[in-house]
Amino acid sequence: MIRAADEAATAISWAGARVLVAGGLGFIGARLACRLVTLGAVVTVVDALEPQAGGNIANVADIRDQATIRIADLGDPALLRDLLPGCDVVFNLAGQTGHLASMVAPLQDLDANCRAPLALLEACRTLAPQVTVVYASTRQVYGRPIVLPVDERHPLAPVDINGVHKAAAEAYHGLYWRVHGLDTRVLRLTNTYGPGMRVKDAKQNFLGLWLRQVLEGRPIELWGGHQRRDFSYVDDTVRALLEAARVPMGQGRILNVGGCPPVSLRELAEQLLAQGGGDGGLVVSPFPSDRERIDIGDYYTDDSLFRGLTGWAPETSLAEGLRATLDYYRAALPLYL
């Protein structure tokens, strides 16, 4: 990895960079790991393959011989002593993403979304103090937006345990930078979709389940449908993560990353049906009360800070992204059920 002495004016070259991707069998993590291999990085993937999360060995089929893959828990100190020294960049995409799941099993969410990243930061501080850590957070930390689009000054008011824990983990990264001088960067991602996402149920994202429903000729089950959201195709999100590690950062190390212009969930479902040739149609159901209590309503992102800093912008339209995703699962669906 090449980094000039004056860090403030430099950028990473990925060729030869030693990169650890935590959660690297998951949806975004695996896509990132594959991209890093293509860019010439020396990639190690760690993933616990926790059954409720998004990890799937099929996601790294293309790089199985070009990356080191460890099925292990991030909380294992021996593992980190083995993997961290000498690392240039750690991307942390490990975690539990389910909102409802976090309300049903909050202590498991605590382990996945607080204990694990905190243990990783502690290990970085002691074993690899020169490393750059990029942490994938979520728009969920904002809760129900009081103003749209949402920029980084929006107050944090999470509506579920998952959001509380992701906000705490963000704060860890801020502290490890300010107090310990660790080079941490946090991206608050919006809804990401694409090949590799969990489709067997709605535990990662409702869109995953919709994809499955369309491909199986079943109706899409839509709750409400009026909510407007922005969606990012996974390759755009991966580029954002790479940029987050690459560019020099100033004081504002927690940055939003959005997606394409917002659409309502109903519009999204209709696009998906049109593209997927799904003949199951739409079934609009009343919002289940346990989900309604933690729903955030409309959300879309103001990510002008990140765009200004990096030049990043989404390159894949929602139509293109949905098409690519459907194409992927037409062949690969059995690997994800």
Place this chain on the structure above:
Amino acid sequence: MIRAADEAATAISWAGARVLVAGGLGFIGARLACRLVTLGAVVTVVDALEPQAGGNIANVADIRDQATIRIADLGDPALLRDLLPGCDVVFNLAGQTGHLASMVAPLQDLDANCRAPLALLEACRTLAPQVTVVYASTRQVYGRPIVLPVDERHPLAPVDINGVHKAAAEAYHGLYWRVHGLDTRVLRLTNTYGPGMRVKDAKQNFLGLWLRQVLEGRPIELWGGHQRRDFSYVDDTVRALLEAARVPMGQGRILNVGGCPPVSLRELAEQLLAQGGGDGGLVVSPFPSDRERIDIGDYYTDDSLFRGLTGWAPETSLAEGLRATLDYYRAALPLYL
């Protein structure tokens, strides 16, 4: 316990109320437990007597035969199944309070300040959904104030892991109220001092160590000294906790509780020396860098919301409080070393 059917217009009578005090061998918790016994409550104290925390069996000497005392970990599900059903009020004063300690051992702080209160809330939700939970939080969640005095609208920007975890625990309480309907109330306490506080070192509060230094004729070691803080005598804090459980609450269930008018730490040290007859004097040292990085500077509280809701106000001046505290430790110091 008497509570009228229309909860919004009622208040607790403590006579016969079944009350659990978590952290009830600690400084504030034990004082609260003693007061509750006096008021006729049926009190159970749970405390893990974690060596780094403030628990001390001497704190409950007066109520040993009138309360149930369990030395146990709050995270033990069997314990909570035993103690919670039928409880009217839970006061949660368990936790790790050290700021520097939280930076040195962040995962232990996570267990004490996130896992334990979350496990307690989960147990309340399932075993005692009618209970009122009063959680003792801290002004540490605000971090370095950007405006003084600090009211509840001040942004949360904790400067240490302890503050991050206390903020997360506050958020749990808010969620369990909004999502699960559990009657939770949170007080953000300022620096509390008085009989029963940890004095063997500065792990609970620097003022504890100062008390010991004065009583042992040693100099008070002062870092900086210009910082202004408000201090609450423990009996005033205990009254605030009782009020927090007693009065009907509206939407604003996270409330500041301050103390007497702010003084600089140097003024505080001088008052303590004058009252204690300490001949060791003052030694002003440079701020140790590990502490300076997490110092919050000036802090004092705007608690007008809480005062308006409850009629509470401090009754013990700093001079009276310091005198009472010194008197206590003149006899009891050996029990706290």
